[in-house]
Amino acid sequence: MSPTAIPGVERILFTEEQIEARIREVAADISRDYAGKTVKLVGVLKGSVFFLTALARHIEVPLKIDFLAISSFSDRSGSPGVVRIAKDLDEGIEGEDVLLVEDIVDTGFTLRYLLQTLASRAPNSLAVCTFLDRHSRRIVQSPVKYRCFEIPDRFVVGFGLDHNQLYRNLGCVAVMKPEKQ
Numbered sequence: 001m002s003p004t005a006i007p008g009v010e011r012i013l014f015t016e017e018q019i020e021a022r023i024r025e026v027a028a029d030i031s032r033d034y035a036g037k038t039v040k041l042v043g044v045l046k047g048s049v050f051f052l053t054a055l056a057r058h059i060e061v062p063l064k065i066d067f068l069a070i071s072s073f074s075d076r077s078g079s080p081g082v083v084r085i086a087k088d089l090d091e092g093i094e095g096e097d098v099l100l101v102e103d104i105v106d107t108g109f110t111l112r113y114l115l116q117t118l119a120s121r122a123p124n125s126l127a128v129c130t131f132l133d134r135h136s137r138r139i140v141q142s143p144v145k146y147r148c149f150e151i152p153d154r155f156v157v158g159f160g161l162d163h164n165q166l167y168r169n170l171g172c173v174a175v176m177k178p179e180k181q
């Protein structure tokens, strides 16, 4: 799908080639850091699917994959950041080296919840790898060990990120015009 065919796209932020090159770099870092271990990639549905599979193909240590899904909403007072697990992992993670894989970290509420939840299951290690980091929106600080790209405070689509569930299948990451945000 060509990003230029999408109404509302302002410009391409990262090309397919840039994304591929950066994912290879991050995968090399992970392969080095987890040498001698088996890493379990835990993907957060749905956005992380494209990144997780691309990353996994370049990681050179044994790896397993599992997924969870979350729902997030505001509480009765209107405060954001209430997160629940909508679909849990298929298997336990006790004693495993878990790498939580996200497509994007914004406020950090989701990450804080997931890290607390997964840590309570006694993994051997627990770290975070995100495709995009929109750090300017962070409200809750959470440790992100690996990130592919820092992005500006703009609405982006592609490579797993959606607008009304569309455009996840773009090979690039594109910025939407402000009126589409």
Ligand code: PRP
Pocket: 044, 045, 046, 047, 048, 102, 103, 104, 105, 106, 107, 108, 109, 110, 111, 161, 162
């Ligand atoms: C995205 C992303 C994180 C969350 C981060 O999911 O995958 O789970 O938002 O936001 P936060 O840092 O402000 O908590 P999204 O709700 O877009 O769902 P999706 O992956 O199914 O598109």
